[in-house]
Every structure is written in structure tokens, then in C-alpha cells.
Amino acid sequence: MRLDDLTRLNEARRARRAAMLITDLRSGESVVELEGENARPDLREAIDKAYRSGKSSLLETEDGRRLFLNVQVPPPHIVVIGAVHISQALAEMSRVVGFDIRIIDPRTAFATEERFGGVDHVADWPEDALNVRPLDPYTALVALAHDPKIDDFPLIAALRADCFYVGALGSRKTHARRVERLMAVGVTEAEIGRIEAPVGLDIAAQSPAEIAVAVLGSVIGAFRKRAIGR
Numbered sequence: 001m002r003l004d005d006l007t008r009l010n011e012a013r014r015a016r017r018a019a020m021l022i023t024d025l026r027s028g029e030s031v032v033e034l035e036g037e038n039a040r041p042d043l044r045e046a047i048d049k050a051y052r053s054g055k056s057s058l059l060e061t062e063d064g065r066r067l068f069l070n071v072q073v074p075p076p077h078i079v080v081i082g083a084v085h086i087s088q089a090l091a092e093m094s095r096v097v098g099f100d101i102r103i104i105d106p107r108t109a110f111a112t113e114e115r116f117g118g119v120d121h122v123a124d125w126p127e128d129a130l131n132v133r134p135l136d137p138y139t140a141l142v143a144l145a146h147d148p149k150i151d152d153f154p155l156i157a158a159l160r161a162d163c164f165y166v167g168a169l170g171s172r173k174t175h176a177r178r179v180e181r182l183m184a185v186g187v188t189e190a191e192i193g194r195i196e197a198p199v200g201l202d203i204a205a206q207s208p209a210e211i212a213v214a215v216l217g218s219v220i221g222a223f224r225k226r227a228i229g230r
Contacts, residue, residue, distance in 0.1 A: 082145030089212035167199035
């Protein structure tokens with residue numbers, strides 16, 4: 001691997017940006033493709049498939065070339081706003097499927113070590129926590145606090161950061177009021193349309209654990225079907 005290729009891959013990793021090293025196995029020539037560059041439009045379908053799966057693969061082209069697609073995708077990350085019972089269940093389930101998770105809640109009685117031991121959690125306002133560790137396109141934002149003072153800012157931040165999934169707890173009536181608040185501060189209808197509310201798959205979930213299952217199902221689906229940057 002050339003030094004400049006390695007440098008670009010390392011820079012992409014630090015920036016949580018997907019990248020791929022495409023190597024011609026016959027000639028040994030290689031090129032780095034960063035998500036969004038569209039460096040190889042002739043391989044677009046195969047490249048998009050590799051980005052979505054996160055798995056490296058061997059590709060045989062129509063002209064007989066054998067290319068190795070060495071894919072590097074940032075670990076998918078879930079940021080949960082609200083240290084509630086659903087969050088506790090979601091934290092356990094997320095680890096099973098390989099998603100990093102972080103819980104943010106300014107209510108110090110909720111975001112405690114006793115309730116979230118071993119889980120990345122912070123008892124701080126989302127404005128401050130997300131300033132330290134910003135959202136990005138490989139992050140899912142799940143708003144569960146059910147309090148506009150806590151939920152609204154991270155929802156807006158998630159839409160602006162192009163998070164691959166944005167969901168919010170609450171009934172349709174609650175969401176209608178949320179829509180009014182967000183539009184009042186300049187969020188567009190198209191952006192609001194990206195918010196899944198009520199949050200999670202419609203499986204008639206009742207308990208916190210069942211709601212967590214529904215939420216995780218939506219997050220996984222959104223990640224695997226996400227649009228690849230151009």
C-alpha cells in the first residue's frame with residue numbers, strides 16, 4: 001500500500017468517514033475511494049453494496065479484471081437522549097448487534113452509574129455533550145426524554161448532521177406539537193419528514209424492552225438501507 005493511500009485511509013478513520021481501497025489484483029495498482037467522491041462511477045453498485053454491508057469483497061468486472069474492495073466503515077453509533085427504562089434495554093441490545101451507544105440526559109437522578117453501569121452515559125445537557133462529541137452521518141439519534149427542553153436541540157442537530165436515523169418518542173399528537181416547534185425555528189418540512197415518530201417499528205410494543213426492540217429494528221433497517229454519499 002502506498003503511503004499516501006494509508007494516510008488518506010487513516011484520515012478517513014479519524015473523521016468517521018467511510019473509505020475503500022480498491023486494488024487490481026493483476027497489476028497491483030490501487031486507488032482510495034472516499035464516500036462521496038464517486039471516484040469509480042463504473043463500480044458504483046458494487047461499491048455502494050460494500051459500504052452498506054461493511055464487508056470487503058472480491059469483484060470480477062465485465063472486462064475480466066479482479067478487484068479487491070477493502071472497505072473501511074465507521075462503527076455505527078447510537079446516541080440516546082433520555083436515560084429512561086427504554087434506554088436501559090436498548091443499551092443491552094445494541095451491544096449484541098455491534099452498535100456503540102451513548103446515553104445523554106441532564107437529569108442527574110436518571111443518568112447514574114447504578115442504572116447505566118458499563119454504558120457510556122453523561123449527565124449533561126445535549127447542547128454541551130454534543131459540542132464535545134458531535135453527531136455525524138454514521139450516528140443514529142433516538143430522543144426518548146419526552147421533554148422538549150431536552151429532546152428538541154439534539155433532534156435539530158441530528159437532522160443538520162445528516163444522521164442515518166432520527167427517531168423520537170411520543171404520540172402523534174405529541175409529534176404534531178413538536179413539528180410546530182421545529183418549524184418555528186426554521187426546520188423544513190423535508191427535514192422533519194426524516195424523524196420517525198412514534199419511534200420504532202410498528203410491532204404494537206408495550207413494555208420498555210419491546211419498545212427497545214422496535215427502535216433497534218428501525219435503526220438497523222435505516223443503517224443497512226442508508227443512502228451512500230455522492
